Amino acid sequence: MNQTAIARSWVEHANDHGDFPLQNLPLGIFSRPGEARRCGVAIGDAILDLETVLAAGLLDGPARTAVEATRGGALNDFFALGRGPRMALRERLQVLLGEHSEHQAELKAALHPASECQMHLPARVGDYTDFYVGIQHATNVGKLFRPDSPLLPNYKYVPIGYHGRASTLRPSGTEVRRPNGQTLPAGHTEPVFGPCAKLDYELELGIWIGQGNEMGDSIPVAEAGEHIAGLCLLNDWSARDIQAWEYQPLGPFLSKSFITSVSPWVVTAEALAPFRCAQPARAEGDPQPLAYLFDADDQASGAFDIELEVLLWTARMRDEGLPAHCLTLSNSRSMYWTAAQLVAHHSVNGCQLQPGDLFGSGTLSGEGPGSFGSLLEITEGGKQPVHLSSGEVRTFLQDGDEIILRARCTREGVASIGFGECRGTVRAAR
Structure with a gap:
């Protein structure tokens, strides 16, 4: 899927966002108060909790493998998978977060205001x-x-x-x-x-x-x-x-x-x-x-x-x-x-x-x-x-x-x- 294939998101504050529109979808490790670290994606002023998306049954194939590799509070195993699963996850998320998504109601529960989350290093850095x-x-x-x-x-x-x-x-x-x-x-x-x-x-x-x-x-x-x-x-x-x-x-x-x-x-x-x-x-x-x-x-x-x-x-x-x-x-x-x-x-x-x-x-x-x-x-x-x-x-x-x-x-x-x-x-x- 090319960079402009899905122009807008149903997450309204992501549209024309200065850093994190639908075309970006960077990954990071975050936590909420009292909860364990896990992988999320920045979308507008929010963080999409990928573990919640996985639990909702909205991912399969290489995209599912990619999210499973983020467990443990670091992206090392995800990085190790290489380009294929990373692209599959990106393409699936662009569909799920796109303005015509059929899963908006399910995904709203996976969105957290970024201001309420703590960010951590994305990976365990060996060198x-x-x-x-x-x-x-x-x-x-x-x-x-x-x-x-x-x-x-x-x-x-x-x-x-x-x-x-x-x-x-x-x-x-x-x-x-x-x-x-x-x-x-x-x-x-x-x-x-x-x-x-x-x-x-x-x-x-x-x-x-x-x-x-x-x-x-x-x-x-x-x-x-x-x-x-x-x-x-x-x-x-x-x-x-x-x-x-x-x-x-x-x-x-x-x-x-x-x-x-x-x-x-x-x-x-x-x-x-x-x-x-x-x-x-x-x-x-x-x-x-x-x-x-x-x-x-x-x-x-x-x-x-x-x-x-x-x-x-x-x-x-x-x-x-x-x-x-x-x-x-x-x-x-x-x-x-x-x-x-x-x-x-x-x-x-x-x-x-x-x-x-x-x-x-x-x-x-x-x-x-x-x-x-x-x-x-x-x-x-x-x-x-x-x-x-x-x-x-x-x-x-x-x-x-x-x-x-x-x-x-x-x-x-x-x-x-x-x-x-x-x-x-x-x-x-x-």
Whole structure:
């Protein structure tokens, strides 16, 4: 069933909804007060409880198998099923929730207001890998430290990444505790210990792995798209002063591992299909990807056109009733490598990927001011403060500040879909 086959839903608030119309149907794990976690689908301002739909006898075949695999409060087994059952469930739900559905009365009991539900991480994440594929971000940050050579020689040949800390992945809304660690203050020759003074956000996409591979095997780039279950928003919170002291020679450690925030809804590969686009052409003189990373079809349609936004809402702004300040408007087309290339590269050495693994794209910045995906870039390392409507200024985040990530896919003639929000409020160090 194509993306526009069913234009409207009998769930009235879903029609023309900014994030979750009938054409989206992202999956997530939710709970109601006093009840166990289970899988739901976002539709407008509500969550459709799939366990209730199953119990009503409205699912069979692969769609039923798909919902049965969501039991246990995580989507890992569902991800492992691959594309077929996922598509079957999507197509059945579009019929059930479509405006001509014959099962409206039965399904109303399965709808819960999203405001009354708690969202959880979609899956049990065994491994989390953070990449660095936003070339504008890499260039902007590189210029701060290496003005004459911002990108290292390997950047355009190999997707750069590092293994993150899965145990501190948290769903949107979880408070962000300012981390403690070692820093080297300007003019000092020895480090001091204490709270991070340069706390930052990073605007990223999360990539959920569906079917994995056996250890020793690799996933060809031409097949890698079949191993991607969907996308989400991801905020890779960063302690810049701790990072500056610790990152050489092995890269980030405590500066990144204290929390990573993830939006709770998995926007499936099928919902995103109308918003695929060609991978942007590489600059003249850039090398073509090595053979194991190159596939003509992936280059023609393996990128995503996703509008990205970052908002800052300080405690004073909330108290004074002021709206959040827009820090960033960017787009996922700034990815130098496609999601399929990341999967192919990660597995090419025989590394085992498993259902529910999560990749971070790396910070996705645009080319000019107003499109940078971190305060490190926006303020040029703290030299150019951001001025807010409340009269406050920021170079890095202060206690009480809330960062809100949003994403939207739009295309003429196609219903727009969104990702929901990824929020986090900074709290003082312990």
